Structure formats: C-alpha cells, structure tokens
Amino acid sequence: MTIHKGEKNGTRGDRAPHLLRSPALLAAFAVPLLCLAAYAARLPLPIPRFLAPSAKYHEPGSTMSAILRDSSDRFGTVRVLSDAPPSLEDVIAAKDHYASTGMPVSLERSGQRLTSQTIAAYSLRISGDGSPSALTLLLDAASATGSVLARVDGRTAFAADAAPIDRRVRLPIAGYGSETVVTVEAGGATPDSGLTVISPDFGEPRILMASDRQDARSVIEALFPVRKIPYDELLQVGLYGYELLVLDGPVLARLDGGAAAAIAEYVGRGAGSLLVVVDSSDIGKPGDCPSIEELLPVELSPRSLSRLPDVAMAVAIDVSGSMYGDKLSLAKAVGLELVGNLKPSDVAGLVLFDEEARWLYPPAPVSDLDARRSLAPLRAGGGTRLYPALVECIAALEASDLPEKRIVIVSDGITAPADFDALAARAFRSGIAISAMAVGAEYDKALLTRIAAGSGGRFYRVKDATEVPSLIIEDRKSVSRTIFAAEKTGVVDIAGEAAGSVYGMARLGPKPDAVAFFSSEAGDPLFATRREGTRSTLVFASDVYGNYDKEFLERPGTLSVIAAVLGGLFSERPPSATVTETADGLSLSIDADYLLSPRVALADSGGRIVFESRFIEVGPGMFHAALGRPRPGRYTALVEDRGRTIARFPLYMNGTAGAAPSDSAAAAQAYRTPFWILPRGGAPWLVAFFTLSLCITLMLRLKR
Template identity: 25%
Template sequence: MGVQFDHPWLLLLLIPFAVGAVYGYRADFRLIGGRKKWAVALRASIILLLVLLLAGLRTYTLVKDKEVVFLSDRSSSMRELSSVSSWIATAGEGKGTQDKVGAVSVGLDAVVEKNLDYSPLTDGSFGGEVGSGFTYLEKGLQLAGSLFGGQGNRHVVLISDGEENVGEVLNGAKLLKERGITIDVLPYIQPDRKDAAVEAFQVPQKLFLAESFTFEVLIRSTFSGNGELRLYEDNTEIGRKTVSLEPGENRYALQGVAKAPGLHRYRAEIFTEGDEQSANNVNYAFTRVTGSPKVLIVEGKSGTSSNLENVLQSGLIDYSVMEPTMLPSEIAKYAAYDSIIFNNVSGDQVGGKQMELIEAAVRSYGIGFVMVGGEDSYGMGGYFKTPIEKLLPVSMELEGKREVPSLGLILVIDRSGSMSGDKIELAKESAMRTVELLRAKDTVGVVAFDDKPWWVVEPQKLDNKDNVIAQINSIPSAGGTDIFPAVSEATEKMLTISAQRKHIILLTDGQSARTSAYNDLLSTMNDEKITMSTVAVGDDADVQLLQSLAQDAKGRYYLVKDATTLPAIFSREAALIARTYIVDKPFVPSLVQPGDWRELLSGGLPTVYGYVATTPKSTAQTVLSSPEPDPLLARWQYGSGRSVAWTSDLSGKWSRDWVAWNKFSDMFTEMVKWTFPQFTASPYDVNTVVKGNEVHFEVKVESDTSPEELEAVIAGEDATEERIPLIQSSPGIYTGVMEVRNPGSFLINLQGKSEGEVIDGGTGTGFVIPYSPEYRLNVEDSQKKLQQLAELTGGRMLSWEDPQAVFQFNTKPYKSLRNWDYALLVAALMLWLADIAVRRLALPWGRMAEALLAAMPWRRRASMRAAAGSGQPGASAEPDAGLARLAARKSRTAAFYGGDGGDATTPPAAVRADAKPRAQTPPTASPPQEGAGRNNGSGTEDAAPGAERLGRLLEAKRRGKR
C-alpha cells in the first residue's frame, strides 16, 4: 500500500504550525502541568489532520485484477445461440478469484444478463428480451461500457456476425477507446446456404381504374437456379412467371392492370427449389386506385341483405358480402373499402381485434360505417362499451329512459388453472362490463369456482358499482374444475333474491371433475323462473353438458373460439334478460334534424313497426326519431370518417313499409354515400424510405399553400396509432422519422393545420416492412468491420477453439485509491471536542486517567503479582488505604493550583510501591499563632501557610477571569 497527496505543496504549512506548537508549549499559558501538555497535543493533532485533509491524503494499492464483459449478439441472424452460451461459460472458467465478469445481450435493445462481479458465468443464463428482429451493436457497447468500475484491464468480448442494421458500431468503439476499454472480437461466421430473397417490390402509388402499370421486383440470390415469381392483389393471385436466378441481383418487370378502386396491397413471392430460408421470400407494396366506390356488407344471418344489395346496385355502388367470422385482422384490408355496413350483426360474432381495426379505420382513415338494426344489433348485440359503440352516433345506455324490470343476475365464472392468462382477464372484463350496464336497483352476485365455489361478490344491490368491480378484478386463477357445486350455490342464492327477472351466466373452459344429477336443480330453476345461459370457451369445454344445461334452463348457449368476444356475450345477455331494448309498436317517424336530407324525407314517411332503443350522443345529428323519443336515424362525424345508425331493420320485419316505399332506394343510397371518404385525391405526395428500424418520410405538398403544421398518423396491423410530427425542411417539403420494432403493414393518414383549422389530407399511401432486416442477404464484408473494431481499440481476434484465451492478456497495474477526507474530518472534529473538554472542564483528569489505567488487564495482573510476592494473597499493596487517598488528593490539589505537589499523575511518596510504610503517628500540630513564621534563610520569615494558600487561590481566580 502506498500514500500520495493531491496537493503535496500544502504540507509546507506543517512548518509554521510546528513552530507555533513549540512556542505555545513554552510560552506563558493559562494551563499548567498535565492539562497544558494535553491541550497543546490535541490542538497540534487537529492542525495536522486539517493540513493532511487540505493536501488530499490518499492511500492506494496496486491492482492487477481483470474486468471482462461478454457482449453477445442475440439477433435472428445468430442461429447457434446455444453454442455461444456454452463458449461464454467455458471462457468464464478461466477467470481468477479476484477477476470480475459480466454479460450483456443485444438485439434492437440491450439488456444486462449478469452484473460485473466475482461470481462465475453459467451456461444458459441468457434469456433477456432484446428484440431479435434488429441488430444494434452500438447500443450494446454503450451498455457494456457502463458496467465497468475499475480504471484498467477492462475488456469487452463481442460475439457477433457483424451484420448490424441499426446504428454504427465503430462510433461506439471510439467512445470506449477514449475510456481505455479494449474490445476483443469473436467473429461468428454464417454458414453458406442457398437463399433467395425479394429485396424490393415497387408499384406506382396512384393509379386510375383500368390503368396498366408495371411491377418492379428485385430478387437477390446466393445460388443459380430456376424459380417461380407469383403476384397477388389483396391475397388474390393475379399472375405468375417462371424466372431464372443467378447469384447476386436479379431484376424483373411484370405488367398489371388496376381492376378495382380503393387502396390495394400487392404481394410478390418467390418459390425456388432448394431455398433454405423462406422468411425473406415475400415483399409488399401499396397503391391507391381511383374509381367507383366499394362497400363491404357484413350480415349477421346469411341471405338477409337482399334489400341492401338491391339498393347498392341501383346506385351503381360496387359491394361485397361477408360473414362476421371472415372479417380481416389487418387494417390494410379494410382500407380497400369506402364504407362498411353491419346488417343485424351480433357483437359476439365479431372479434375484439376486428372491432378495434374497424374503429381505427373510421377514425383515422376516413372509411364510412353504417349499422342497420335488428334483434341482434345495438344493445341486443352486446355492443355496450365496445369500439363499435365508440364510433356510432348512438350509445347503448338506456338509464332513465323507461321503466326497466328489476334484474337479479349471478355470474358463475370458472377460475381453474386452465383459465389463467388472457382467459381469466377477459372473463373479469366481461363481468365488470355487465355490472356497469346494470342499474342501482338491480341485484348482482359473482361466484368463482375451481373444485369448490367461492363467492367473490355476495348477491347485493348495486349501490356501489366501484366496490363490486374492484372485487371482481381480484379473482385469481388456480385449482381444478367442478361445475355442479357452483351452479347449485348460485341457484340457492337466487331463491333469496327479490327481482322481476332472474338469470345465471355460467362460463367455463374445462370438463367438470364429477358428473352430478342436474335434473332436480333444473326443475327448481324452471319452477322459480330462473334462466341460465352457458358459455363454453374453447374445444376443451364440456360442450354437451353446457349445451343441455342452457337448453333445459331456457337460456342461450355460446361456443367461443375467440376469447375477445366474451365481453360482448355478457353485455348481450344482460340486455336480453331486460328485454327493454326492443320497441315493437308501430309509429310514423318525426323529422328532427334532416339537414341536406330534408328533400328526400319530405312528403310523408312510411310507418315503422319496431326498432332497437338507443340514446343519441350529445354531438350527433338525430335525423328521425320515435315518439319515445328514441333515435331512428342518426349520423355524425367521427374523426376522419362518418357513421350512420339506422335502429330499425331492413329485412322487412319492422320496416316492410319502408322497403316498399318509392324513395327507399334513393334514401338509403344517399345514406351510404354520405359515409364515403370526403377526399377524392390527397394533396400530398408521400415517399417513405426504410433504414434499419427507422422509416423516413418525405411529404411534398402539391397545392399552392402549405399547412402551418403537418403530422402523419401511422396505424399498424394491431390497430395502434402513432403520430409523427413532420418538419418543413424546405418550401412545400416536410420530413419526419418513425421507429418501428416489428415488421408489418402500415397505413399513413396526413393531417395538417392552417390558421387553427384542421385539414384532413386523407390516406396518402401505406408502407410495408415485409420481414426483419436480419433476413436480408448481406453484401458487405461484415468480418472486415469486426477486424477494424478490434484494431481500433487494441483488441484481439479470438477463436472458438480457445475460449480460455479471454482472460490471458497482459495486465497493467493501476492504483486503486482510497479517500480519507471523511475519516480525517471526523477525527479532527472528535479531537476538537476533546480539546474543548480539556480546556474548559475542571475535572479530576488525573484520577480519571489513573482509574482508566487501573482497569486495563495488564495493570490488574501486575497488582495480583505484587500481592503474591508479598505473601499476603488478596491483601492490598498499600499499607494504609485511607492515608494513601488523602495524600493523593493533596498532591492533585497542589498540582491543579500550581503548588509544589508535583504532577497530579505522580503518586505521593507515601503510596509509592518502593516506599517503606511509616509506623509512627504524625505529631499533633498546634494552631498557628498570629504573626508566626519561619526563617527563610534571608533574615525574613515567610508568610503563614494559610496566607500563602489563599494567595495562590486568588491568583488562580484572576487567571480564570482573563
């Protein structure tokens, strides 16, 4: 260990301080004797500590320990991750006991797999989520460099193929070099294999109907051979061509014709014999074809849309008919339509993701939406608090509109282990949404069951919905499945509930552990007018049992394949048992706010015989209403799109007079056209360039005026939205950057703002990241870059055959400093307090020191040896303890007041160990006579002893007042 000073020249201050200490000790001082020595010593020590503190006293040790951080590339291009993990574990065995080792993994993100410490690495300890679709080595180096705590012998071991596609690894290496950190590289060499990739696919962004255009395809291959190139338009094959591939780039041009209007996604796919990598065989492109609009009709029951089809045909509107279960799960496919019509579609037929995509398509991309009523629509379809209700101009809530029968509802929810994850969460959401739909006078209970029932919410009035919802949200998942006890408990509780309508909803995804006789239970339900609906989640549920229970209990049975439909099912059940949504009495609608439809609706309206009751939203425009009043026809603007609600049907059951009306075709054609996107062509030209995980936008304004603000609204396949502000880089040109984490299709909607007014730029185009850049065929020499990386920082190129070489590098000792500032400051403070005590407190310091010394072990042992030597065990070494105490007190008093008694710490002669005891008794002194004295050898007599002592006391008092 060594010593060093940050400011050694300040040690020169010790010279004047030493002179001052000597002067203070020899000069006239208020304290004398032992106290004077202690006071001078303490103050000198304080000054010494402060000088050392100012000079920056540091101790150090020379350190030769090594610090190594393994940085592992765990992107998709690294295919042998198990061998990498094993190599790192083997290399870690070569570390010394004082060497530190850590581990970091990197993909798009970087994570610490093991902190830098003395513990060894183990095989299989790499499991952090890093985003394997990209390689960001620069970020990995930054994180690895942040783990080091020492000042030397620091190495980062990078294990990678060098095929980075985000950032620049050499920039990160330069930063580590400035900090003295070395980068060793273990190159991962990709095995040679046959691979053909569609690297680029381009079509014009805008086309007119029946326009011819060219597909441009770039295919990169590592081998020679023949293949087949296929083209698709919205998943429909439109052509194929046999191509001959050569190593390197292969470019092809194919002809196509724009046959249908709307936004279309084209796909190019290559099929070759012997291709060992299929993830990069496809690429996509978007184009918008201008022409006649197209409408999608989604019908709840097959063959019930003939009236709607006739209306669209008469208006020369192209359309397609689809079942709810066939709705696409990609937002780009909805963009091919100008409007979507739901014709009496129940919410349990539409998945939760599809609802979110439709809502996003209307809100952000201007696609229209029309809902046509019926017995399975609106509230009766379970749309309460769904994305579809959000985009409609009406809500399903009927609170306060009419007298609704009191309801008693018990939810029986399977909470067994098989319901864990999304199932139990959706079941809880379903129960909570049902509670929100009920009113304060309704009674609700929730019983969860596994192998036995557990009452989550005892049946109670809904005076406090928030409390009930909180209890439902706490349901865990565990255990087996036994249905009968739970249903039996629910039935018994239902018998005690006072309500006009009583209903049980049973949800389970498994087989009951035992088969009990349900006949008596079902008889009780029928006698007490208790109904029960059952919901089977997945194919593993006891379908036969649940179907028979629902049939015998006069309820409904649901087989759920998509768990996201559970909330709609529960909401629909709550609406069905109330039976107040349907108004089935005839009436003639009244005009409320017809607007530009006034002319079509003038001259008298046909009779309507029924509809589904709803409540108009505050900003919606109610065109026609019933006497209740409930909206029969309402419309509004929702984001970039428009939506219309027709609460009666169009099958003829409730609207037979309307279907026969001579204005029916014109009216409903105009209704659908009103929802079409309000732009015919975008005023912007959008170009996108994908670089790594970034998409760069360049938007050119084709009009004469540029907006003050412009942003791109980007929607992905999962219906999530991201708003990217675009910065005007030059007149009429705006740029922006967006980061992406996963491949997929994305649609762009541009929104501008001028003078505080929002300008919708419409759906300009879309862009696609077809596959992860990890699957691109790299044309650069990545091994050369790794070699540069090692040379830049003075590192080594390691080999897979010698993992022990990681810790075999020459070390350079460096100083590990220890800071003493805090310790010196504390010591100086303690000594300062001691200095004050010695100077200001008149304590028996000598006796305290003597007692402290006597308590020391060696002093006790010495006393015992002295007693043993005198032949008197246990006897005191003092001949007369009382006399010794009196003599010691006299000596200390004399020393304190400066008499001749000597130092307070010096024992009197009478109590010295080597003194002989005196046996004679001191003579009795007579009282001093006035004026008595003694000759001092100079012919004069000294003052009386009492006068002399009094003088010393007065002198001490005067010194104390100075």
C-alpha cells in the same frame, strides 16, 4: 532536542515536510478532491465496458427503439443481434441511447442468412389515379450474371439473356388490391422463394361489414362495394384497410375486449367511421360494451321509461345509526321519484331497515302508490341487519309475474354478518338483479360489490344522498335490453316531413349532439349520426334488408339520403406513393402538397397499431418515412394529417431483402461501439472519493 522513544534523531520533525514535498503524494491527495468536483459537476464516471455486464437481445420483428427502450434502465453494454445489417435509424438510435444513458450499444449480426438473395431490394411506385403500379427490382450483384427470368403470379413478365447493367428489372403490376407474388431466376440458379407485393386498387371496397347474414344482400351493399365478413373474422381482415366499419345486428356483450378496443381506437384516431345497425333487442342493454356505446349517437335505452317493459322494483333504505342525513326526506324523495318516472303498471315498494325491516310502501302498482302523504317520523336507528331486508324484498318480487325484477339497496353495507352469497345466488336464479348504492364516508365495498355482482346488478358509489333518487331511475333503465317494437311506425325526415313507415324499429334515446336524418313521429331516431373527432358514428335503428322497412328503403328520397350520408364519409385523397423494402425494412414516400404535418401509422391484420412516426419533408410536397423492420406479413400504412387519416396503402413485409441503402451502409461501417461506459448520477464519484480517501489514509499510516 528531545528524542522520543522509538524514534531516530530528526525523523519526527522531518517527516511532514518530506511527505508534502512528494509529488506522488500530492497527486494522491488531489484525486479524491477531483472526485468531489466531478460529483458536484454531475460528470459521468468512465468505466471500460469490458468491466461491466452485457445484455444480448435478438428479437426479430422488434424495432431498435423498442429494444433500447426496454433496456434503458440496465447497466452495461446492450448487444443487439439482427438478421439484417443495421440501418441508419438503428445507428442513430444507438447513439441517442449512449448519449442519454451512457450505456454503449453493440450492433451485431446474428449470422442467419436471409431467405432470398436474388432480389436485393425493391420499390413499388403507386399512382394515385388508379393506373398500374411500377415495380422495380434490384438484383443481387452475385445473382445478376447471365439470363434473367421474372414471373408475376406465375406468368412471365420479363426475360433477358443478360441482366441489365444497373441490375434493375422493371415490371408493371396491376392494382387489384391483392397480394402479387414475383419470382426471379437469374444466372441459371434456382428461382428464389418469391417476393410478395400489393398494388392498391382504389376502386376496391371501402366498407367492411361484419354480419351473421352472409347470404342476404343489404341496402348498403346495393349502394356501395362492401366486403362482408362474419364477426369471428373481425380481427383477422385488417380493420384499418377500410374507411367505414358496419356492425350489422351486433350483440355487444359478445364483442370481446380486443375487438371493442380495436374498434374504439380505429374511430378515435380518425382512421374510419362506424355504423351500427340495431335490428333487434339482441344488441343488449346499457353497459354491455361501454367503449362502443360511448361512441354511438344514441343511448341504448329509450327516451322515456314508458317504453320499457313492466318492472317490479323494491328499494331498501338503510336508516340505522351508521347512516347520516335526513332519512325521512330521502325516503320521501325516492317515493316521489318512483311515482314520477315509473309506469302506472310497474310495481314498486320501499322498505326501511335497521335492526328490523318494515315496508314504508308495500309492493303495489305505481298507480296506487301515494308518495305525497305525510310520513311518520323515523325512530332513531340502532344496529344494521341487511339480510332480513333483502329476504323481504326477494320474497315479494318472487311472487310477482312481471318480466323484470330489481332491488336497489341504499346503505353503507356495514351490517351484521350473514350468508349474502347464497342470498345473491337465490336472487339470480329468480331473475332478480340487486344493485347497491354505497353512501357514507365509510362503507363495505367488498360486501356491496359481491351482492351486486352475484345477482347481476350494479354497484354505485354515491357521494351525496341527493343523487340517490335519480340514480335509482337510471339503474332501472340499465336493467332492460334495448326495446325493438315490431309495429307500424310513421317516419319523418330531418325537416319533419313524412317519409313513409317501418314495421319494426328500436326505441333509442338520442344524445344531445346527435343529428337524426330520419326519426319516428314520436321523435325516436331511426338514422342518426354524430361527430367523433374527425370521423362519424352512425346508427340505423331497423334492419337493412327490408324485412321491417322495405317500403321505407324503396323510397328514392330514403336511398338518396343514405347514399349521400355514407358517401360523405369517404373523403380520402390518395396521393402518389413509393413503397420500398431494403435490408433496413419498409419505407414509404408520398407526393402530396396539401399535407401540413403528416404522420404514418402501421396497422397489422389484427387491427393493432404496431408502428408510428412522423414523415420527414424531403422536398416541396414530398415526404418520407422509414417504417422499420416489422414481422413478415400484410400491413396497412395510414397517412394521417391534422388528426385524420387522409390515405391508406396496403403493404407487405417480406424480410428477404439484403441490400442496405448507401447512407445506412456508410453509417453502419463508420459506427464503433463506445469503449467507455458513462453512468449517469453522482453515486460512482462518491464511492470513488471514499475509497480513495481510505486508501490514502492507510498508506500514510503505513509510512509512519
């Protein structure tokens, strides 16, 4: 046998079999293979949680689900600090989070004490027939020693020398719909800070009316109980507490995005109906508030352009080489559209431009415009200079004394540079709005949008040049405010029978699915409605105080129709319910055997939905929903079924209850924060495989 240099006799031949016979080394070889198998099976890699970072959350008023949703992409333990003990829902959410992400959730107390310890919990039984509600208070065990004195709004409602054995105090609460403060003094201790409850009054107003006429009494207030508020309180009074919202003479442009969005959601989710009273042209023009306009049964523009104020309009069409299509046909079609739709007293002109601008139809009354005459062939265009064409149009319209002035540009906006911002500012100062219609596959959107925005016009993206003529007419409608004609107008009912007269009425165009209960003799809707989901939207196109329509509103037939239509909007059947507040937060139980698959939504006083959930059927016709722990304050619980709100209950979250339900207490006591972090995905196994393989290789080389 040959012995190599540096080797002892027998060492080379015996090493490999010796290594293979070592159980430790065989196990070491197996571990990387097990890592590959775990990777292939997509198994989680257990990591002790103390080796990973943790994130702490302490957000009073936030739900456990919201906190865990925000931390779903974090690696490590989620520590949730709460002023109250964890609820059953909190424990379930923590377990679900661990099951779906592999990240442990630690439920911890913040150490802050609740502000009131005398009242540990309460439940308020609400009868659907309007009888007084029954309030049951659960006294804290430490406080239920000695005498008990309970006051409701400062008046003594319960007094005893000793607390009841079951620590429950029962009090009647009259249903006035207002906030009632209950205080309890037990065992000679200082009275607590008070508990606020709300017992609903099912006879309280179902109509919320926003109006600037606080001192005047409307026909709606004569027919129904109404809560009337100024517009600046619209998002402060709890919109979802009412079945009908009336906007009395609104200026749509002043409805900020928050108010408009809240109203649109209010109607869209079936929480209530909307009535808009259009008693002047101040409501605005189409496009001022699209989210509200699309709900209405009418268009803010009249059915015919003949009712609009006179307008001076100039249309500038780009015929340069960068434009495509038959420019001659487009120019003639635009001319015919102007003649066919504008009033004879309107002024219109059509200018063509490339490197130069030239009037095809000089500005003149539409009655003098000959759009049917043959047009000379257009010469092939070269470059594009939009600026001179706009200067021509603005100068022509500045010379006009008509009340409304409009320029429409039909171009791709690819033009020689110029000071278009100054030109748009000049047009704006002169009361001329410039709208831009972008045509072609490539166009300068930035320039055309800047011109339109700077002058108060609109920007349109036109995919087909054949759309241009009709869009010009639609744009003409959008420039005008709603027309309110202060003149005597005959009114007919839905059957076409005479129904009196009004002396002032907005000229509106009905939408195809609108139903007009009263209209002008010419067909303009006066009182119209349409279905919006499970609710209705309505418009009354005159005032509701009798300034323009006293004779019409005094007719018994008119009053009976208005009362029947508005009364038909109130279809809710309030069921019996129980509101409970514990350390878990609020919960709502209802008795209603006519519900199919009810849901609950919690709305705050600002008109925002802050919580949604399904009811759980706990018995035949009996449903329960936990509402979580919202921030202290007043809320409205909406009971929804089949896309419609069928009942609503005012609630008040105190945040002072310290008693946890037995199931929550048991779940919290049994809950243990998982020791292992189980990250999802196969990357950790691959890292472990390569790391272990490298270590084994180094170990083998060191043993040689």
